[in-house]
Amino acid sequence: MSRRRRSAQNESSPNYQAKRRELLRDAAIVFQEKGYEAATLNDIAERFGTDRASIYYYFASKKELFQALFHDVVSGVLDENITAAEAVLALDLSTAEKLRRLVELQLLSYENNYPYVYLYIQEDMAKLEFQSTPWAKDMLRKTRRFEKIVSDLLDDLVAEGTFRGDIPTPLMAKALFGMINWTHRWLKPGPRKVNAKQTIDAFCSLFFEGALNPDA
Amino acid sequence: MSRRRRSAQNESSPNYQAKRRELLRDAAIVFQEKGYEAATLNDIAERFGTDRASIYYYFASKKELFQALFHDVVSGVLDENITAAEAVLALDLSTAEKLRRLVELQLLSYENNYPYVYLYIQEDMAKLEFQSTPWAKDMLRKTRRFEKIVSDLLDDLVAEGTFRGDIPTPLMAKALFGMINWTHRWLKPGPRKVNAKQTIDAFCSLFFEGALNPDA
């Protein structure tokens, strides 16, 4: 039924797409606040300012709504990040400076695409029922791709002698992504005490030079 | 009904407590694998090797089972960690060495109490329905307490000149806890490529001295 409607005006409609995106955004906020399982369509409808049944005008199911969030938004952001990361690699910069740019890229992406990407980080795809769907695998592939770029860069830095060789690069990578990804629990955008730029500086200083005072 | 039974043999019973703990452990594994909301009592019963209804012989509800996990296990571990942390503070060691011991404490605790504490970390209490219950607040209080110990130590390290002063200590703390807590996504106990001890060394080296090669 809602199916019929949606196929009828599928691509066109002026503000249909606009409302759809608005609903998508509201859903993202609710999913981020409560988690996928705990969030109900009622919660989402309430935030959207309408009845639960109206959601079915835009999406066929809760699953499809959740999937659309990733297919229409997060996946694109991940693509952008990978493209941007590869552009950084091609730049005429020191390897260390490239790594710094990648950290910057990632954290700014989290801030600019709030709350979409944090939603992806907080929902451990490995635990969700979607883990075996093609799109979930695609998301995972893209994430691994970005991690690989960083990981290779770490190997280069050790090989060229810029980074110390006594710490396994996989553990370095885990530490770095830990700092970055854990921000989903505390970093909120907007005018706050701590913003993404300060965090980037602090994390990069710490990761490159460490916490010890060089003058001591 | 199950109420009557449980109050009847409440404290006593030889292997009642043993089975209860076994069920608690199985539940923890399932909750950790699927998340609280997605996990069903059927899943837990299946792992426990019995019928779903039998669970009610030990716990009055899914909520109570989940709560018991924290009240009977996690809360105690957190207490131990705080006590151990305070013992470290009283030791005759450099402030830096004390911090190292705290990181060690935390990661070894995650390993020794697997999967209980990771369950606590992965379930963002701020998102769960329990967030306002007294025991959830108590858990949060204990977590904050441990974080405060680390945070104060960081302040000391900056004040005494051991640590650099140009990175805000709150951000240092976020970075450190990010590395540590993110391990819940990849560090599993048992004979693996990477274990807790290697992780402690790598994280401490990185956090203290950074990734840059001192000889370069």
Place this chain on the structure above:
DNA sequence: AAATCTGTCAACGTTGAAGTTGATTGACGT
């Protein structure tokens, strides 16, 4: 051996959220 206790199980009742339907409202072109 009778009584009781421990723990389990099949069957049922209850609830809450997902999903469906057809009527209805309001805007817009004719």
Place this chain on the structure above:
DNA sequence: ACGTCAATCAACTTCAACGTTGACAGATTT
């Protein structure tokens, strides 16, 4: 004024998971 269509809503059905009950088998006690 009339018909059409986008969008909404109240009211319903369905379903999965929670929760309950009473019977029952084996062990233990008296």
